[in-house]
Amino acid sequence: MSVPLSRRHLFRLGGASAAALALAACAGSSEAATAATPTVPALPDNPTAAQALQALKDGNARFVAAKPGYPNQTATLRASLTDGQKPFATVIGCVDSRVPPELVFDQGLGDLLVCRNAAHVVDDAAMGSTIFGATALGIPLIVVLGHNSCGAISAAIGAIETNTPAPDAVDSLVQAIKPAIKAAEGKPGNRNDNVERAHTELTVALLKANKVLAPLVTAGTVQVVGAEYDLASGKVTFLG
Numbered sequence: 001m002s003v004p005l006s007r008r009h010l011f012r013l014g015g016a017s018a019a020a021l022a023l024a025a026c027a028g029s030s031e032a033a034t035a036a037t038p039t040v041p042a043l044p045d046n047p048t049a050a051q052a053l054q055a056l057k058d059g060n061a062r063f064v065a066a067k068p069g070y071p072n073q074t075a076t077l078r079a080s081l082t083d084g085q086k087p088f089a090t091v092i093g094c095v096d097s098r099v100p101p102e103l104v105f106d107q108g109l110g111d112l113l114v115c116r117n118a119a120h121v122v123d124d125a126a127m128g129s130t131i132f133g134a135t136a137l138g139i140p141l142i143v144v145l146g147h148n149s150c151g152a153i154s155a156a157i158g159a160i161e162t163n164t165p166a167p168d169a170v171d172s173l174v175q176a177i178k179p180a181i182k183a184a185e186g187k188p189g190n191r192n193d194n195v196e197r198a199h200t201e202l203t204v205a206l207l208k209a210n211k212v213l214a215p216l217v218t219a220g221t222v223q224v225v226g227a228e229y230d231l232a233s234g235k236v237t238f239l240g
């Protein structure tokens, strides 16, 4: 990964927007383009965590409404990113095929640093990648993105409650989720989702306690937030 440049995205017109603008130009109507696809506003060069969080919330709202802006996906933008990258958020999410962060938050190339594995386990590789994002790339926001009906969470619960060891490296995932299974014991409601919530909260706490990230969090340079994605609605709810 290359070092970021001072340049941020100069524009965030998606492919659909560009096409709409071209059609509108032919038709002599700028209003038509505006109505066709939302233009995603550009973030400042060095966004705060709050600005980054709002960009994710806005993007998810577009996704939920099925009106994505498809920002930063043009050939021109893609080529410009060979000079460097300056993503505005790190997302640590589940490997689940139904929860791709770039789609869920309606973002494009160069926007998000993404770490994914089953049930968003922060192992050494994920922690190192996240620290790299915060320190070398200056990313102000870290999002831990859980989701309901997580198969990895369900499998871990089954392995622990039936005392059945998971095969090979899968057991490392089970062991990482085990504290959340214990933390969610006795809570009312859906067992799977309770464990998922606990796992997300514990993951946030783990990141905040990291010796490199903790001073950045204390200084307000970096914010760590948990979030939950709902498979049916597409909505992301931020915790805390």
Ligand SMILES: [Zn+2]
Binding pocket: 094, 095, 096, 118, 119, 147, 149, 150, 151, 152, 153
């Ligand atoms: Zn999952």
